[in-house]
Amino acid sequence: QVKMAPTHVLRCCQRGLAWIPVIFIALVVCWSYYAYVVELCIFTIPSIAEKIIYMVFFHLSFVMFVWSYWKTIFTRPANPSKEFCLPKAEKEQYVKEERPESQQEILWRAAANLPLYTRTGAGAIRYCDRCQVIKPDRCHHCSACDMCVLKMDHHCPWVNNCVGFSNYKFFILFLCYSLVYCLFIAATVLQYFIKFWTNELPDTHAKFHVLFLFFVAAMFCISILSLFSYHLWLVGKNRSTIEAFRAPVFRTGSDKNGFSLGFGKNIAQVFGDERKFWLLPIFTRLV
Numbered sequence: 494q495v496k497m498a499p500t501h502v503l504r505c506c507q508r509g510l511a512w513i514p515v516i517f518i519a520l521v522v523c524w525s526y527y528a529y530v531v532e533l534c535i536f537t538i539p540s541i542a543e544k545i546i547y548m549v550f551f552h553l554s555f556v557m558f559v560w561s562y563w564k565t566i567f568t569r570p571a572n573p574s575k576e577f578c579l580p581k582a583e584k585e586q587y588v589k590e591e592r593p594e595s596q597q598e599i600l601w602r603a604a605a606n607l608p609l610y611t612r613t614g615a616g617a618i619r620y621c622d623r624c625q626v627i628k629p630d631r632c633h634h635c636s637a638c639d640m641c642v643l644k645m646d647h648h649c650p651w652v653n654n655c656v657g658f659s660n661y662k663f664f665i666l667f668l669c670y671s672l673v674y675c676l677f678i679a680a681t682v683l684q685y686f687i688k689f690w691t692n693e694l695p696d697t698h699a700k701f702h703v704l705f706l707f708f709v710a711a712m713f714c715i716s717i718l719s720l721f722s723y724h725l726w727l728v729g730k731n732r733s734t735i736e737a738f739r740a741p742v743f744r745t746g747s748d749k750n751g752f753s754l755g756f757g758k759n760i761a762q763v764f765g766d767e768r769k770f771w772l773l774p775i776f777t778r779l780v
Contacts (some may be wrong), residue, residue: 498758511650511653512653514651515566515651515652515653518562518651518778521709522558522559523710524646525561526668527702527704528702528703528706529551529678529682529706530548530551531632532699532703532706533547533682533699533702533703534547534548534551536697536699537685537694537697537699537703537730539683545678547681549683550677551677553759554670555674556770557666557670557673557774558667558670558674559668560670560774561669561670561774562652562667562670562671563664563668564667564774565649565656565663565664566652566658568659568660568776569659570635570638570642570645570654570657570658570659571642571643571644571657571659572624572641572642572645573626573627573628573629573632573641577627578625578626578627579599579600579627583599583602597618597707600617600618600620600649601618603627604618604627607627608629608630609627609629609630609750610743610744611630611631611741611742611751611761612658612742613742614742614747616742618631621634621641624640626641628641629643630741631643631645631733631741631752632644632645633642635648637657642655642657642658643659644733645657645733645735646661646727646733646735647730647735648733649664652664659776660688661763661766663774665724665763666772666774667765667774668717668724669721671713672718672721675713677712678706679707679710679711681705682703682706682710683707685703686703686704686707689704690704728760729756729760729761731758732752736749736752743744757780764777765777
């Protein structure tokens with residue numbers, strides 16, 4: 494009990510610290526909302542019509558961005574179903590067995606009726622000793638979440654969550670709408686940024702917010718664009734980030750295109766088969 498207490502405290506501290514990147518993003522977004530709506534639209538832009546048009550489109554992009562970000566953060570990663578857990582007798586036998594060959598025999602028997610197509614690099618059944626489950630195809634153990642995650646892509650510190658089967662669509666939309674949000678801000682702020690920079694507009698408390706808003710939006714645009722483009726490429730190929738770096742191994746050997754169903758079906762695997770829901774952060778994935 495004495496040993497367990499510090500471990501428990503350390504784990505709680507790690508969980509608390511893991512929220513720092515999310516809090517940072519939330520603070521930046523809150524400031525950007527204030528800077529755009531109050532400092533730019535209310536105090537700087539003279540035209541009423543321009544104010545209204547900017548505010549309407551700004552709030553549309555803001556709502557979609559926050560909605561998709563929220564869903565990416567708070568959607569729990571999907572775990573393997575009970576059928577992939579070893580039965581109690583086999584589990585006890587597996588733990589007692591010291592030879593890897595004998596352990597594999599137990600796993601091969603347990604996996605006989607499971608829909609498994611991938612193997613380890615050595616051709617063995619993929620098994621997680623930590624979670625004590627036979628890993629389904631595309632499933633990997635996340636050390637940060639301490640669980641096996643279906644179709645795991647990566648653990649993202651900016652959402653403090655594992656990106657995988659249950660929230661990959663939300664993550665793609667989060668990248669998409671954050672890019673739209675930043676592009677819209679950068680494009681509409683640019684003319685006022687130039688006016689403040691060239692002293693065409695008088696120095697007011699809005700100047701700092703408008704100048705900084707453009708720099709921050711432009712900086713995020715560049716970083717998000719590269720990440721968003723990469724993940725769109727992955728969706729088109731039906732690969733995860735893990736599979737892009739290490740090709741999955743099938744019964745016939747490794748194949749980086751092993752899960753590809755063709756461009757159209759690859760997109761449907763992530764976004765679902767009803768196009769009207771593709772741009773909404775709601776679960777529409779094909780199972």
